[in-house]
Amino acid sequence: MSPDTLGYLLAGVQHLDWQSGVMLAVGCALIALAVIKEYEPLLLLPIGAGCILANLPLSPLAEEGGMLDILYNVGVGNELFPLLIFVGIGAMTDFGPLLENPRMVLLGAAGQFGIFLTLILALALGFTRNEAASIGIIGAIDGPTSIYVSGQLAPHMLGPITVAAYSYMSLVPIIMPPIMRLLTTQKERAIRMPYSQREISTRTRVLFPIVVTLIVGILVPFATPLIGMLMLGNLMRESGVVERLTQASANELANVVTLFLGLAIGATMKGEDFIRTSTLFILGLGLLAFCIDTAAGVLFGKLLNLFSGGRFNPLIGAAGISAFPMAARVVQQEAQREDYDNFLLMHAMGANAAGQVASVVAGGVLLALMGSGIA
Amino acid sequence: MNDLGFGLGMTAAGMGTVFAMLLLLMLIVLVMGRLDRQPSAADEAARDGLDEDDLDALSGIEPPTAPTVHVLAEGLTEDQLAAITVAVLRHAEVRRQQAAPAMRAHQPGSHIFASRWVANGRGFQTQPWRRS
Numbered sequence: 429m430s431p432d433t434l435g436y437l438l439a440g441v442q443h444l445d446w447q448s449g450v451m452l453a454v455g456c457a458l459i460a461l462a463v464i465k466e467y468e469p470l471l472l473l474p475i476g477a478g479c480i481l482a483n484l485p486l487s488p489l490a491e492e493g494g495m496l497d498i499l500y501n502v503g504v505g506n507e508l509f510p511l512l513i514f515v516g517i518g519a520m521t522d523f524g525p526l527l528e529n530p531r532m533v534l535l536g537a538a539g540q541f542g543i544f545l546t547l548i549l550a551l552a553l554g555f556t557r558n559e560a561a562s563i564g565i566i567g568a569i570d571g572p573t574s575i576y577v578s579g580q581l582a583p584h585m586l587g588p589i590t591v592a593a594y595s596y597m598s599l600v601p602i603i604m605p606p607i608m609r610l611l612t613t614q615k616e617r618a619i620r621m622p623y624s625q626r627e628i629s630t631r632t633r634v635l636f637p638i639v640v641t642l643i644v645g646i647l648v649p650f651a652t653p654l655i656g657m658l659m660l661g662n663l664m665r666e667s668g669v670v671e672r673l674t675q676a677s678a679n680e681l682a683n684v685v686t687l688f689l690g691l692a693i694g695a696t697m698k699g700e701d702f703i704r705t706s707t708l709f710i711l712g713l714g715l716l717a718f719c720i721d722t723a724a725g726v727l728f729g730k731l732l733n734l735f736s737g738g739r740f741n742p743l744i745g746a747a748g749i750s751a752f753p754m755a756a757r758v759v760q761q762e763a764q765r766e767d768y769d770n771f772l773l774m775h776a777m778g779a780n781a782a783g784q785v786a787s788v789v790a791g792g793v794l795l796a797l798m799g800s801g802i803a
Numbered sequence: 804m805n806d807l808g809f810g811l812g813m814t815a816a817g818m819g820t821v822f823a824m825l826l827l828l829m830l831i832v833l834v835m836g837r838l839d840r841q842p843s844a845a846d847e848a849a850r851d852g853l854d855e856d857d858l859d860a861l862s863g864i865e866p867p868t869a870p871t872v873h874v875l876a877e878g879l880t881e882d883q884l885a886a887i888t889v890a891v892l893r894h895a896e897v898r899r900q901q902a903a904p905a906m907r908a909h910q911p912g913s914h915i916f917a918s919r920w921v922a923n924g925r926g927f928q929t930q931p932w933r934r935s
Binding site: 526527530531533534536537540541543544545547548551552557560561626628629631632635636639640643644647648782785786789790793794796797 | 820836
């Protein structure tokens with residue numbers, strides 16, 4: 429037996445440093461959140477697994493040419509995976525509540541305030557402009573948009589930004605209610621809003637994704653990849669003529685890409701890159717962005733309440749973020765806490781669908797405004 | 804200070820653009836909804852060449868009465884028949900939801916009956932232990 433044999437056998441143990449140990453614990457924590465708490469398990473479980481696989485000592489998976497490296501280059505480095513996920517999201521999203529009540533679109537815009545206010549805070553904390561914009565986009569509360577934008581502006585921060593975006597999305601039922609209660613009175617939360625369902629014709633449903641793509645694509649070309657893929661999925665769904673493609677996009681494609689994306693993102697969480705003070709700032713600022721979004725939405729709802737003579741329930745404003753459909757569900761739960769028979773869900777779904785479109789538009793606008801910073 | 808100015812400028816330009824874009828979108832969707840609205844009675848009358856006098860005359864006609872139920876089966880009351888009807892409809896709805904693609908499991912559901920039943924058959928093939 430060669431004297432080096434023992435060294436070869438114990439190579440893994442010898443190369444295990446404290447940073448890898450911390451990241452292995454982080455990976456396990458993400459998997460625990462997914463398995464025990466069921467917080468966004470579809471994403472957090474693969475991310476946790478990718479994190480563990482990339483931080484195991486001498487892991488060939490994360491080295492150049494390894495599987496995780498290939499996945500990153502194939503779909504994250506060139507922004508392919510987030511766009512494919514958007515096709516699936518479009519195929520799963522029903523914009524009907526938004527088409528029934530188009531005025532809810534404005535609530536989607538109000539839900540994007542957090543992006544820009546967080547950007548200012550990040551600049552104040554010393555981040556570069558591209559980094560600050562990438563941190564701000566966590567405020568879109570939209571995982572694929574966050575990945576797409578930060579992948580273009582600050583690829584080195586992709587790991588913590590993605591983890592923050594998806595973690596906070598899963599914490600919607602915990603983060604939003606206290607802010608909603610703080611900013612509204614009991615009387616406001618109990619406001620009932622009648623809902624009269626209007627039948628939306630197939631023609632309108634089919635025209636909507638086409639019109640949105642044309643308008644947004646022409647006015648904000650930077651948003652074309654995001655909005656184009658989202659609306660392609662929705663067009664397939666609403667046209668009803670490509671049921672197989674719709675099913676494949678909503679199920680097989682979205683599932684496979686989610687797995688690959690999660691693993692590739694997890695693999696970016698290497699100890700030496702992830703364990704930094706900046707990561708803590710990113711996580712903190714991301715949470716702040718989410719809180720600002722919720723608060724801005726509720727305050728905009730209060731403004732609408734003022735203009736409508738007290739007939740608009742300001743809770744609906746909180747659904748203007750992109751976390752679809754969790755935000756709408758939380759609004760309904762909060763309204764029911766005050767008045768069990770109050771049914772706001774369909775109004776909130778309209779605002780929530782608007783938030784989905786608005787976050788994509790905001791991502792494109794952010795890229796357009798940062799255009800000079802793109803490498 | 805320079806960065807603060809940049810951040811404020813970004814906020815103003817960014818939120819302004821997002822609001823403007825979504826306002827435009829809202830107007831377009833409103834117009835689409837207006838163009839797509841169901842024709843009213845007056846619209847239909849105008850299309851059929853009827854004037855207001857004709858409409859008034861038509862308004863005097865009594866609307867059709869609600870259909871009456873005649874129980875033909877012996878030993879069944881109207882209530883029992885109604886209960887059976889509801890049960891049959893509910894069963895059909897359950898079967899429809901089982902067969903429909905997940906995203907269209909609720910009203911109005913998919914109208915592509917063929918693919919729905921193919922999906923149902925595949926489901927029973929791959930999960931033969933499931934009760935229909």
